[in-house]
Amino acid sequence: MWGFSWRDKVVEIYMALVPILNWSFTLSFFHASPVWKRLGSHAVASESESEARRGEAVEQASGVSDEKRVFLEIFGEVYGYPESSCPIDKLRATEFARLNGVVYVDHAGATLHANSQLKAALDDFSSNLYGNPHSQSDSSMRSSDAVETVRQQVLEFCNAPSGEYVCVFTSGATSALKLVGETFPWSPESEYWYTLENHNSVLGIREYALEKDVAVTAVEIEAAQTNSSDSEVDFSFTPRTLEQRARASSHQRNNPAEESINLFAFPLECNFSGAKFDLNLVKYVQDARHVSSSSRGRWMVLLDAAKGCGTAPPDLSRFPADFVAISFYKIFGYPTGLGALLIRRDAASLLKKKYFGGGTVAMSIADADVMRKRDRVEQWLEDGTTSFLGISALRHGFALINRIHLPNLNMHTGALTKYFANTLAGLKHENEVTVCVLHGNHDLDRVKYWGQDCNQGPIVTFNLKRADGSWVGHREVEKLAALENIQLRTGCFCNPGACAKYLGLSQEDLVANFESGHVCWDDQDVIHGRPTGAVRVSFGYMSTFEDCWVVIKFIVKYFVEINNEYRTIGVKTSNCISPSLAIGSSADSGVRVKDHNLKCIPTNGDKNDSLGLDTKIKVENLVIYPIKSCGGFSANVWPLSDCGLLYDREWMIQSSTGDVLTQKKLNSLCSIQTFIDLTTGIMHVRAPSMQRELAISLQSKPKCTTSNGVMFCGNSVEGNRYGDEVAAWFTEALGVSCTLVRKEPKILSLKSRRGRSVSRQGDSSTRELSFANEGQFLLVSKASVDELNRRVAASLHADAHSQDNVSLQQPSLIEVDALRFRPNIVVSGSAAHDEDHWQSISICSQNFRVVGGCNRCQMVNIDQSSGLRESNQPLATLASYRRHKGQITFGILLQQYKFDVEDSNSKLCDNPEIEYTKWLRTRYTRLISVGSSVNVNKLI
Numbered sequence: 048m049w050g051f052s053w054r055d056k057v058v059e060i061y062m063a064l065v066p067i068l069n070w071s072f073t074l075s076f077f078h079a080s081p082v083w084k085r086l087g088s089h090a091v092a093s094e095s096e097s098e099a100r101r102g103e104a105v106e107q108a109s110g111v112s113d114e115k116r117v118f119l120e121i122f123g124e125v126y127g128y129p130e131s132s133c134p135i136d137k138l139r140a141t142e143f144a145r146l147n148g149v150v151y152v153d154h155a156g157a158t159l160h161a162n163s164q165l166k167a168a169l170d171d172f173s174s175n176l177y178g179n180p181h182s183q184s185d186s187s188m189r190s191s192d193a194v195e196t197v198r199q200q201v202l203e204f205c206n207a208p209s210g211e212y213v214c215v216f217t218s219g220a221t222s223a224l225k226l227v228g229e230t231f232p233w234s235p236e237s238e239y240w241y242t243l244e245n246h247n248s249v250l251g252i253r254e255y256a257l258e259k260d261v262a263v264t265a266v267e268i269e270a271a272q273t274n275s276s277d278s279e280v281d282f283s284f285t286p287r288t289l290e291q292r293a294r295a296s297s298h299q300r301n302n303p304a305e306e307s308i309n310l311f312a313f314p315l316e317c318n319f320s321g322a323k324f325d326l327n328l329v330k331y332v333q334d335a336r337h338v339s340s341s342s343r344g345r346w347m348v349l350l351d352a353a354k355g356c357g358t359a360p361p362d363l364s365r366f367p368a369d370f371v372a373i374s375f376y377k378i379f380g381y382p383t384g385l386g387a388l389l390i391r392r393d394a395a396s397l398l399k400k401k402y403f404g405g406g407t408v409a410m411s412i413a414d415a416d417v418m419r420k421r422d423r424v425e426q427w428l429e430d431g432t433t434s435f436l437g438i439s440a441l442r443h444g445f446a447l448i449n450r451i452h453l454p455n456l457n458m459h460t461g462a463l464t465k466y467f468a469n470t471l472a473g474l475k476h477e478n479e480v481t482v483c484v485l486h487g488n489h490d491l492d493r494v495k496y497w498g499q500d501c502n503q504g505p506i507v508t509f510n511l512k513r514a515d516g517s518w519v520g521h522r523e524v525e526k527l528a529a530l531e532n533i534q535l536r537t538g539c540f541c542n543p544g545a546c547a548k549y550l551g552l553s554q555e556d557l558v559a560n561f562e563s564g565h566v567c568w569d570d571q572d573v574i575h576g577r578p579t580g581a582v583r584v585s586f587g588y589m590s591t592f593e594d595c596w597v598v599i600k601f602i603v604k605y606f607v608e609i610n611n612e613y614r615t616i617g618v619k620t621s622n623c624i625s626p627s628l629a630i631g632s633s634a635d636s637g638v639r640v641k642d643h644n645l646k647c648i649p650t651n652g653d654k655n656d657s658l659g660l661d662t663k664i665k666v667e668n669l670v671i672y673p674i675k676s677c678g679g680f681s682a683n684v685w686p687l688s689d690c691g692l693l694y695d696r697e698w699m700i701q702s703s704t705g706d707v708l709t710q711k712k713l714n715s716l717c718s719i720q721t722f723i724d725l726t727t728g729i730m731h732v733r734a735p736s737m738q739r740e741l742a743i744s745l746q747s748k749p750k751c752t753t754s755n756g757v758m759f760c761g762n763s764v765e766g767n768r769y770g771d772e773v774a775a776w777f778t779e780a781l782g783v784s785c786t787l788v789r790k791e792p793k794i795l796s797l798k799s800r801r802g803r804s805v806s807r808q809g810d811s812s813t814r815e816l817s818f819a820n821e822g823q824f825l826l827v828s829k830a831s832v833d834e835l836n837r838r839v840a841a842s843l844h845a846d847a848h849s850q851d852n853v854s855l856q857q858p859s860l861i862e863v864d865a866l867r868f869r870p871n872i873v874v875s876g877s878a879a880h881d882e883d884h885w886q887s888i889s890i891c892s893q894n895f896r897v898v899g900g901c902n903r904c905q906m907v908n909i910d911q912s913s914g915l916r917e918s919n920q921p922l923a924t925l926a927s928y929r930r931h932k933g934q935i936t937f938g939i940l941l942q943q944y945k946f947d948v949e950d951s952n953s954k955l956c957d958n959p960e961i962e963y964t965k966w967l968r969t970r971y972t973r974l975i976s977v978g979s980s981v982n983v984n985k986l987i
Contacts, residue, residue: 112596114592114596115592115593115596118466118592119592121466122462122465122466125455125458125459125461125462125497126458126459126462126463126592127459127591128451128452128455128459130455131450131451131452131455132450133450133451135459135589135591136591138161138589139589139591141162141163142161142162142163142164142589143159143161143162143589144162146159146589148532149532149534150531150532150533150534150593150594150597150598151534151594152533152534152535152584152585152586152590152594152598153534153535153536153583153585154357154377154505154585154586154587154590155318155321155354155357155377155505155506155536155540155583155585156536156540156585157376157377157380157383158357158376158377158378158379158380158587158588158589159380159587159589160379160380160381160444161379161380161447161589163443163447164379164380164381164443164444164446164447165381167443167446168381168439168440168443171439171440171443172436172439175189176189177189177190177193177435177436177439178190179432179435180194180406180432180433180435181405181406181432190435190439193435193438193439193442194216194433194435194438194439196442197438197439197441197442197445198214198216198425199214200441200442200445201214201373201387201389201441202214202389204356204360204445205352205356205360205361205362205363205371205373205389206360206361206362206363206364206365207363207364207371207389208363208364210392211363211367211391211392212363212389212390212391212392213389213390213392213395213423213424213425214387214388214389214425215387215388215389215390215424215425215428215429216385216386216387216425216429216433216434216438217385217386217387217388217429218384218385218386218434219374219384219385219386220248220351220353220372220373220374220377220386221248221386222386223370223372223373223386223387223388224248224249224251224252224349224351224372225248225251225252226388226428227252227310227349227370227372227388228251228252228254228255228256229255229400229401230398230399230400230428231252231255231308231310231397231398231399232308232397232398232399233255233256233258233259233261233308234259234261234307234308235259235260235261236306236307236344237256237259237261237262237307237308237309237310237344238261238262238263238264238307238309238310238344239252239253239256239261239262239263239264239309239310239311239312240263240264240265240266240286240309240310240311240312240337241253241264241265241266241311241312241313242265242266242267242268242312242313242314242324242544243265243266243267243287243544243545243547243548244313244314244317244319244320244322244542244544244545244548245312245313245314245351245542245544245545246314246318246351246353246541246542247541247542247543248351248541249312249314249349249351250543250544252310252312252349253289256310257289262288263288263289264286264287264288264289265286265287265288265289265544266284266285266286266287267284267285267287267548268282268283268284268285268313268324268328269283269284269285280325280327280328280331282325282328282331282337284337306344306345307344307345308344308345308347308397309344309345309346309347310346310347310348310349311332311337311346311347311348311349312348312349312350312351313328313348313349313350313351314350314351314352314353314354314355315350315351315352315354315355315356315359315361316352316354316355316359316504316506317354317487317504317506317542317545318353318354318506318540318541318542319486319508319539319540319542319545319546319549319581319583320486320487320488320506320508320545320549321464321487321488321503321504321505321506321507321508321585322487322488322502322503322504323355323359323488323501323502323503323504325502326361326362326365326366327366328348329348329350329366329367329368330366330367332346332348333346333347333348333369334346347369347370347394347397348368348369348370349368349369349370349371349372350368350370350371350372351372352371352372352373353372353373353374353377353386354377354504355504356373356374356377356378357377357378357505357587358453358456358457358460358504358505358587358588359453359457359501359504360453363389367391368391369390369391369394370388370389370390370391370394371388371389371390372386372387372388373386373387373388373389374386375387375441375444378444378448379444379445379447379448380444381440381444382434382437382440382441384434384437385434385437385438385441388428390424392424395424398428400420400427400428402430403418403420403427403430404430404431405430405431405432406421406426406429406430406431406432406433407420407421407426407427407428407429407430408420408421409421409422448588451588454497456588457497457498457501458497458498459588459590460497460505460586460587460588460590461496461497461501461505462496462497463505463586463590463591463592463594463595464496464503464504464505464506464507464586465494465496466592466595467507467584467586467595467598467599468485468489468507470599471483471485471507471509471599471602472485472489474602474603474607475607476513476514476607476608476609477514477608477609478514480512480513480514480515480516481512482511482512482602482606482607483509483510483511483512483602484509484510484511484512485507485508485509486508486509486510486545486549486581487503487506487507487508488502488503489503489507505585505586505587505590506583506584506585506586507583507584507585508549508581508582508583508584509581509582509584510550510578510581510582511524511582511602511606513606513608514608517576517932518573518576518577518578519606519933520572520573520578520933521537521538521572521578521579521580521581521582522537522570522572522933523572523933523934524537524582524606525537525582526904526905526935527601527605527926527930528598528601529905530905530919530922530923530926531597531601531919531923532919533597533598533601535582535583535584535598536582536583536585537572537580537581537582537583538567538568538580538581539567539579539580539581540583541567543557546580546581549581550577550578550579550580550581551577552577552579556577560574560579565579572933573933584598605926605930663876663877664874664875664876664877664980664981664983665874665875665876665978665979665980665981666872666873666874666890666975666976666977666978666979666981667829667873667874667875667977668681668865668870668872668873668977669681669682669683669684669685669692669871669872669873669975669976669977670682670866670869670870670871670872670873671685671692671693671694671695671723671871672695672696672721672869672871673694673695673696673697673698673721673723673730674696674698674699674700674719674721674732674787675696675698675699675700675707675709676699676700676708676709676710676713676716676717677700677716677717677719677720677721678717678718678719678720678721678911679721679866679869680720680721680722680723682977683964683976683977683978684963684964684967684974684975684976684977685974685975685976686725686967686970686971686973686974687893687943687971687973687974687975690823691822691823691824691871691943692824692871693971694723694730694745695871697789697790698730698787698788698789698790699766699787699788699790700716700777700781700785700786700787700788701766701768701785701786701787701788702783702784702785703783703784703785703786708781708783708785709906710906710909710914711904711905711906713781713783714909714914714915714916715781715782715914716781716914717909717911717912717914718734718735718736718780718914719732719733719734719777719780719781720732720733720734721733723745725967725970726963726966728744728745728746729742729743729744729745730742730743730744730745732776734780734781736779736780737776737779737780739776741773741776743769743773743787748767748789749767749768749769749770749773749787749788749789765790765791766788766789766790766791767788767789767790767791768786768787768788769786769787769788769789773786773787774786774787822898822899822901822940822941822942823940823941823942823943824871824872824895824940824941824942824943825868825869825870825871825872825901825938825939825940825941826870826871826872826873826874826882826888826938826939826940826941827865827868827870827872827873827874827937827938828873828874828875828877828879828880828881828882828938829865829873829874829875830875830876830877830878830879830880830881831879831880831882831937831938832863832864832865832868833879834879834880835863835921835924835925835937836862836863838924838927838928839861839863839920839921839924842920842923842924842927843861843920861918861920861921863920863921864911866911867907867909867910867911867921868901868903868907868937868938869911870938872890872941872975874981876981877983882897882938882939883900883939884985884986885897885939885983885984885985885986886984886985886986887944887983887984888941888981888982888983888984889981889982890975890979890980890981890982891974891975891976891979893943893973893975894943894944895941895942895943895944896941896942896943896944897939897940897941898940898941898942899939899940900934900936900937900938900939900940901936901937901938901939901940902934902935902936903922903925903929903934903935903936903937904922904935905919905922907921907922907925907937908920908921908922922935925937964976
């Protein structure tokens with residue numbers, strides 16, 4: 048239709064060459080090559096009109112990157128609304144300036160509203176008076192007229208004849224689907240079929256069906272083909288009937304007196320993969336061609352168009368589904384909480400609605416069982432006052448979409464999707480292992496990204512593989528994308544059937560994953576070596592080539608491995624490394640590891656130099672954080688408890704909804720300063736906004752025990768909640784309703800937190816934990832912090848050079864302090880990241896086992912002195928050289944051995960606070976102090 052066969056071939060040739068060449072220069076080299084230009088000019092010689100259009104696009108692209116220029120050579124006719132009064136670059140600049148510096152590619156979740164759209168709605172509401180439409184006043188009639196106008200617009204949007212369809216407004220697509228389930232005329236003779244690739248909101252309808260003893264079947268449509276004899280489409284079904292629930296029912300199946308009314312549900316576009324279903328399926332099912340001729344009854348079709356309507360709504364004049372669910376924020380971003388159910392009038396007469404609300408009845412009597420419903424279907428089904436202001440605002444959304452013109456929108460997003468999918472499909476590691484596994488219909492032989500035969504929506508869902516064939520977890524991708532200001536979506540997207548299908552997960556796998564602790568939205572993205580979710584990139588009408596290209600560069604930067612033979616750690620001074628801790632790239636390698644056995648492989652000096660005890664390392668600082676995520680204090684000498692440092696993270700702040708508050712949710716927590724005076728037994732708590740200091744006794748515990756425990760890192764932990772006075776103080780200090788909770792002593796396994804083991808090689812011992820996430824102690828090396836600062840400075844220099852294209856100039860430095868990482872123990876005297884190789888340490892005769900590296904998140908980007916997060920540093924730099932198997936590690940977690948009988952007091956170093964130290968020695972047998980030697984045992 049569009050004459051793209053030659054360009055499709057060029058794309059195939061180009062993508063075939065991508066894995067052969069080094070990806071760091073393949074794109075820019077090939078795009079600028081004479082071969083590419085000769086292919087293009089020769090192929091379009093016979094397409095003068097197309098050439099003119101592409102020439103205009105390329106001419107307008109003067110000054111853009113080579114990549115975009117080549118993209119426009121291929122897709123210039125369909126990308127960017129070239130014939131519109133508002134081409135894409137102008138649209139982005141005028142309507143979506145808030146996207147500057149941000150790449151938003153989650154339009155399948157929610158697309159974005161335009162500035163003019165909201166301004167028009169606000170001007171409308173500011174100039175006109177709208178009243179409750181359930182009245183006859185002028186303002187009420189204005190609302191009613193607006194609602195009826197939009198009803199017609201919605202029908203026209205889906206090309207639904209008003210004589211055949213009605214538009215019922217709901218609170219969203221989910222509410223529309225629920226309305227079908229609640230009112231459908233189920234009977235034991237009925238059947239409910241739905242495709243495996245369906246949103247949970249469609250699966251949820253089966254609860255109504257099962258309640259009525261309906262036979263429920265999940266079906267996979269294996270293939271669709273054209274019957275050459277009559278040009279009709281045929282489908283192949285693989286049904287999977289659900290096991291019926293045992294119910295006491297006097298109604299027997301196969302009652303010949305009743306005709307069954309059956310329902311078949313499928314999506315216009317799969318929100319997981321973007322795969323689009325052939326709408327010929329509508330008539331196919333309505334004609335009951337999917338069941339045997341002996342089956343009786345009427346088949347009705349429910350079409351979930353929530354995702355598909357965003358770029359290509361169904362043509363209901365050609366494919367007359369009985370019910371169609373729509374969500375408006377997925378079409379033009381605003382308003383949210385508003386959807387519609389389009390119903391064929393003959394289907395509406397079968398619905399059985401029980402509840403009636405305001406505005407749905409013609410009359411009712413309060414003290415008699417008398418009610419008469421309104422005649423119009425939409426009036427009877429819309430309980431209560433409709434969202435008349437939200438509905439009125441839809442007019443301005445439709446006006447914007449109509450200016451762009453839907454076919455142009457479909458082509459624009461299709462061009463981006465095709466380019467992005469083809470590029471990802473061609474990515475390979477240096478050892479030829481494919482980087483991206485795509486899900487959906489991204490097959491160059493049959494995929495259509497726009498037009499009437501479109502079978503793939505503007506979604507590219509994928510999983511990433513490492514060079515060794517192992518999977519990259521989707522949460523790792525999401526976290527790293529956030530560092531690059533890329534907003535994408537990961538997980539299963541509330542579509543368990545599609546997720547299981549594309550990831551190859553059986554019912555047994557899903558149950559086993561759940562029983563192991565995996566639930567939706569958690570961090571367990573790879574279980575037993577298999578992914579539990581995927582990464583989804585989706586485009587909207589305001590998406591640009593630049594958005595697409597930034598995501599491609601992100602994937603190449605973080606996930607394409609150039610040196611697959613060895614994994615290295617960027618510390619030349621290290622002589623020993625554990626493969627399980629090897630992190631980084633080959634840029635400045637000093638250590639190479641070839642297998643998965645713990646061993647030392649020296650690269651400089653004598654192997655024996657790296658073994659045994661190292662006594663040059665000293666404790667430089669001890670920090671205690673009594674309240675989780677709040678400010679801590681330093682001490683020269685401090686006692687140990689069964690949980691770690693005495694009173695460390697023994698308290699935490701809980702919101703009024705029961706959530707544990709951390710700096711991830713509330714940066715201002717770091718402004719809460721704490722200090723514990725062991726001599727008086729008081730914890731002092733201060734906040735800049737509070738004139739009164741809070742004094743909390745260490746000896747007396749709060750009387751109120753939290754019911755059901757505190758959910759913390761996936762576990763229920765018993766805690767004691769303080770009273771109203773303490774709660775009022777923290778609520779005022781933080782500006783959110785909250786209270787203080789103290790941990791109830793309880794033995795917990797270190798393996799239980801965050802679903803991963805932090806013990807080594809078969810160690811099954813348990814140790815009591817405070818409200819710390821994973822380890823009893825966190826140790827950070829000053830040398831490692833210095834190395835990080837050096838790399839951050841180098842990164843800033845490189846960024847300044849790249850952005851300004853001038854000689855290097857001194858940028859504004861970001862000095863990262865060790866306390867940014869909230870350590871308990873800071874050591875000096877070791878080489879940078881030498882702690883990666885430690886197996887155990889001892890301080891003041893107290894023994895500690897290393898249980899793993901500390902996995903870092905965006906919380907390290909918060910300046911602990913100000914509570915501000917001003918950049919993506921230092922996590923972005925850490926990700927460049929401290930990332931391994933889904934984690935960005937910095938510092939090590941320690942667990943204390945079973946305590947020795949020996950008193951550690953004699954091992955304390957000299958301390959300036961002599962009297963205080965003497966006092967501590969009389970009361971505590973286990974102490975560590977600043978200045979003490981750290982004896983290290985390394986991995987061998």
